[in-house]
Amino acid sequence: MPRSDHAPVILWFRKDLRLTDNAGLVCAAESGRPVIPVYILEPTESGNGPLGAAQAWWLHHSLEALDASLRHIGSRLILRRGPADAVLGALVGETDADRVFWNRRYDPNGIAVDVALKEELTLSGLTVRSFAGQLLHEPTRLKTGSGGPYRVYTPFWRALEASGEPPEPVPAPSRLEAPAQWPQSEALEDWGLRPTAPNWAAEFADVWTPGEAGAEAKLAAFIERGIVGYKSRRDFPALPHTSSLSPHLALGEISPASVWHATRGLGDRVEAEDVIHFRKELAWRDFSYHLLFHFPQLASKNWNERFDAFPWEDAPDLLKRWQRGQTGYPIVDAGMRQLWRHGVMHNRVRMIVASFLIKDLMIDWRLGERWFRDTLVDADPASNAASWQWVAGSGADAAPFFRIFNPISQGEKFDVNGEYIRRFVPELKDMPNSFIHKPFEAPLLVLKEAGVSLGRTYPLPIVDHGKARNVAMAAYQALPRPDET
């Protein structure tokens, strides 16, 4: 038998750290050849884009989990650092592999690297194959009637719904053939992905189990309990009715198609409306990638250029107070502290804190985007940028400028009993419900009984929301009209 029939396949893992519903992996397994799974830690300027500190923690544990899963099917994960072309070139030389498989990624950096790499490897005689699986549908699949990309979510959703279900997930292979000799792997510990001193990620492990099994457990729990009443209850940050799948999806520990199909056939137990609203959230993720694909500067430039003239404040002290959860507005502080402690923030609270940074503090949304990217375990280049622009009003299909969240009424509406506040802002835990969202309006006696001393145990508000709102409205109204630019 000619030697090339047994030349190994290199399977390059990227944002698809899973065995189930992994098209590239299945194809490699079915080739009947030895498979060499590899993960490459690429420099930030190439490949995956900047890796935030919180997500780096996650990645460490996810790679550990992936290696363990691979060992169960007779394989293992090879770890290498460096630019993808150099690393793959070296691996090909060391292993005599003649084909490289991967699943496609859709962020602009990743696309650029992959396109160049595919050409380079193909020219040097290798077979390169890439597969879909990071999104429900690839970002070029849905087009408007005139052939362009969608800019409004609702028509995008209708088109997605009308275009049929995403492909059925494919099962994990039961066995991978090992190469005669494993190439060298770097040690995960040497990558320094976890924080050392101070260990700000100490509580992450209480909340999260990175890896495919953790993702499946979260999904099962959500299908069992969370999805019931999802449409209305998902807005309440103290309730466990969001799926918490975003960090798992961000690194591809579970595929969006698997999640989509898991919400089928739930019968009478779950209202159809709840399923639809959950799927619409999955579709938002696709819509964000659709936007990013067609507007690669989504994270750095206003999608709507009119906003280039917005008079952002240069206020590093206020930015720091926001980052630390010391604004004096309890719902904002609770959200920012949840983010710091758990690497995540409830979706509704994200809107509130984002609105506060942009509209109350008039700080550039890009600074908020950057902070989220560094602190969220679910940091995603498309969702993060698209959502910040949505709140700023500069994005596609964005919030109108007059939609300015009131941090007091949002708190009163969605955290009625202050449960979420008490969890993350313990210095307010004894405040009565009537003032927990606005301690600055509480009579002295109430404060005293709750053990709160404003400006000492809990900050005074750093801005007056009412005044700040008027200033922001005026700034938005003063933006040049499109025909004046």
Added chain:
DNA sequence: TTTTGAGTTGTTCGA
């Protein structure tokens, strides 16, 4: 080509 209906997530004010 032109027209038309519609557009994630809110707040405030006045009747």
Added chain:
DNA sequence: GTCGAACAACTCAAA
């Protein structure tokens, strides 16, 4: 306390 209107105009998507 409740309710509807105003808060702006713009641009998209499809007929």
